[in-house]
Amino acid sequence: MASPVGRRLRDGPPVVVILVGPPGVGKGTQGGLLAEATGSRHIATGDLLRAAMRDGIDLGREAQEFMSRGELVPDQLMVGLVRDVVEKMDRDVGAVLDGFPRTVGQAEALEGVLFELDRKADLVVVLEADDDVIVKRMAGRRSCGQCGAVYNVHCSRPKQDGICDQCGGVLTLRPDDDPVTVRNRIEVFRRETTPLIGYFDESPTPVHRVQADQSVADVQCALWEVVGG
Ligand code: ADP
Numbered sequence: 001m002a003s004p005v006g007r008r009l010r011d012g013p014p015v016v017v018i019l020v021g022p023p024g025v026g027k028g029t030q031g032g033l034l035a036e037a038t039g040s041r042h043i044a045t046g047d048l049l050r051a052a053m054r055d056g057i058d059l060g061r062e063a064q065e066f067m068s069r070g071e072l073v074p075d076q077l078m079v080g081l082v083r084d085v086v087e088k089m090d091r092d093v094g095a096v097l098d099g100f101p102r103t104v105g106q107a108e109a110l111e112g113v114l115f116e117l118d119r120k121a122d123l124v125v126v127l128e129a130d131d132d133v134i135v136k137r138m139a140g141r142r143s144c145g146q147c148g149a150v151y152n153v154h155c156s157r158p159k160q161d162g163i164c165d166q167c168g169g170v171l172t173l174r175p176d177d178d179p180v181t182v183r184n185r186i187e188v189f190r191r192e193t194t195p196l197i198g199y200f201d202e203s204p205t206p207v208h209r210v211q212a213d214q215s216v217a218d219v220q221c222a223l224w225e226v227v228g229g
Contacts, residue, residue, distance in 0.1 A: 014040065014094035016119060017227060018101070018205075020197060021127030023185040024138040024177075025212045026219055028150060030127065031098035033220055034227065040094035043085055045078060045102075047148055052081075070176055070184035072102060072192055079109040086113055097121075103192050104199045124200045125226060127212040127219070131186055138182045142171040155216065 017034065019027045028044055035042035049067060052060030059081060063073045072078075082100050089095060101107040114120050140154040142162075146169030151158050158165050176185065200207045208226040212219050 014092060015122040016095045016097065016114065018097045018121050018124045018200075019099075019127060020102075020124060020193065020200075021212065022129065022131075022134055022189045022193075023182065024134040024141065025127045025129045026216070027098045027127060029216055030212075030219055030223055031096045033216075034223060035096040037224070037228070038094060038096075040096050041089060042096050042098060043082070043100070045082065045099040048081060048085070049073065050148060067176055068181075070181040070188060072188060075103055075105045075109070078102075078106055079113075082106075082110065083113050086110075087117065091117075091119075101196060102189075104196055107196055107199055121205050123227060124205055124207045125223060126197055126207060126209045128209055129211075129213040133213045134186060135179060135182055138177045139173075139179060141174065141177055143174045143177075144169040144171055146170075 017040070019031050019034075021027050028046070031042050031044060034040070049060065049063045053064055053067075054060070059077060062077060066073045078100060082097075086095070097110075101110050110121070137152065137154070140152045142151045142153060142158075143149070144151075144164035144167060147164060147167040149164050149166045149169075151164075151171060158171060162171050163169075164171055175181075197207070210219065210222045210226060214222070
């Protein structure tokens with residue numbers, strides 16, 4: 001049966017969906033697909049930070065040292081970034097938030113920003129997978145240094161090895177995807193973001209859990225069942 005949020009995502013007023021989950025669980029892939037299917041804006045904070053680094057702006061320079069160690073970028077920087085993006089959004093457009101909030105502090109700040117705009121988070125989806133699945137996936141992930149497109153040597157290879165289908169850029173392992181940094185990112189997730197899930201469980205916002213150690217298509221179906229009926 002279609003969930004109320006699912007009906008609204010397609011036909012009704014715009015809604016805000018928050019995707020939470022460990023690094024490499026597929027938030028980016030599924031967030032992109034969900035945003036496309038629903039005409040929502042996909043707001044991926046990792047992508048915004050990497051774009052800021054490529055553009056050489058202050059935020060990118062400040063974030064770089066934290067990202068390269070697999071640590072979280074301080075809340076103050078992240079909240080400023082997301083506030084900017086959300087405030088500029090058309091009121092008629094929904095949002096899929098991917099990678100934000102990641103801490104309870106960020107969630108509280110987001111609630112404030114949305115409240116000022118007379119909006120709220122409508123649904124939280126937690127994507128779940130075991131650590132060894134994540135480490136394997138991330139070792140296979142390749143990203144385009146030029147446009148940020150993402151591939152995987154296990155399941156979504158580019159047409160030509162090492163070359164981006166979209167812009168012809170060179171594909172590399174993201175510096176923070178090396179196995180040691182990945183382990184640290186998973187630890188940071190368990191330490192900093194697990195309390196966030198508890199926070200949402202206690203909040204009035206509905207929380208759904210989706211098993212993400214399946215194929216992209218299967219996760220997409222499971223996610224759509226939760227949000228899109
Ligand atoms: P993943 O979800 O696979 O870790 P992302 O591309 O979302 O990948 O994030 C990469 C890095 O960007 C994180 O390890 C962290 O350093 C930084 N980052 C992204 N979003 C946030 C956030 N909301 N708060 C703090 N740091 C963030």
